[in-house]
Amino acid sequence: MIGEILPASVAAEAAYDDTAAGAAETLFPQERVHVARAVPKRQREFTTVRFLARRALHRLGQPPVPLLPNKRGAPQWPDGIVGSMTHCDGYRAAVVARSEGEGATAALGIDAEPDAPLPEGVLEAIALPYEAERIAKLTERHPEVSWDRLIFSAKETVFKVWYPLTGRELDFSEADIDINPVERTFTARLLVPGPVVGNHRHDEFSGRWTAGRGLVATAIHVPLETPLESHNFFMNTPTV
Structure with missing residues (x-):
């Protein structure tokens, strides 16, 4: 998966x-x-x-x-x-x-969660207002995935990439997650100065997500040398 x-x-x-x-x-x-x-x-x-x-x-x-x-x-x-x-x-x-x-590779982050709605009150605690609006629209249009749980997973994955690169904490409110339901990708726009990797500052991380077997999962791969703006993450050949 x-x-x-x-x-x-x-x-x-x-x-x-x-x-x-x-x-x-x-x-x-x-x-x-x-x-x-x-x-x-x-x-x-x-x-x-x-x-x-x-x-x-x-x-x-x-x-x-x-x-x-x-x-x-x-x-x-x-x-x-x-x-x-x-x-x-x-x-x-x-x-x-x-x-x-x-x-x-400069950094890796993965997270998996049950494909089920978050407990009451958790989305409000982890999502920015406009993220919550996006999640509501995704839930209405594509109810087969628990989008609130997926954004939680994506934010966990962002932290797992961020922390080894910076040694600093990152609050849920400091990354804006935008999920693409068709391409099964997401973009995490950092709302604080991003880490410098290979002489390039990363103000965004791009990742992928999947769902199946009652689970949702997210992953971010940050290459060491390629600047983020020229990195087409989902063109990589998957492994099994």
């Missing part, structure tokens, strides 16, 4: 439950310490997403390493690697790419 909306240079692994990792994955000691006091559900999610991440890293020729969260909860990747993880009820995924060399 996630792999279908990212370029071929990204190694993506996903699972719809925890059974694949249950027997195969052994956490590193420092990872076990991190979740030792967590509830069993959290421990299973944590284990599965690291199983998937190490499998994705293997596809890039990387050996297994501990993948510990930083103070913000984002995974710390090996040198020369960028990546992102997500998990929700019924889905876990991890993606990684090289941050050095030809075709390098």
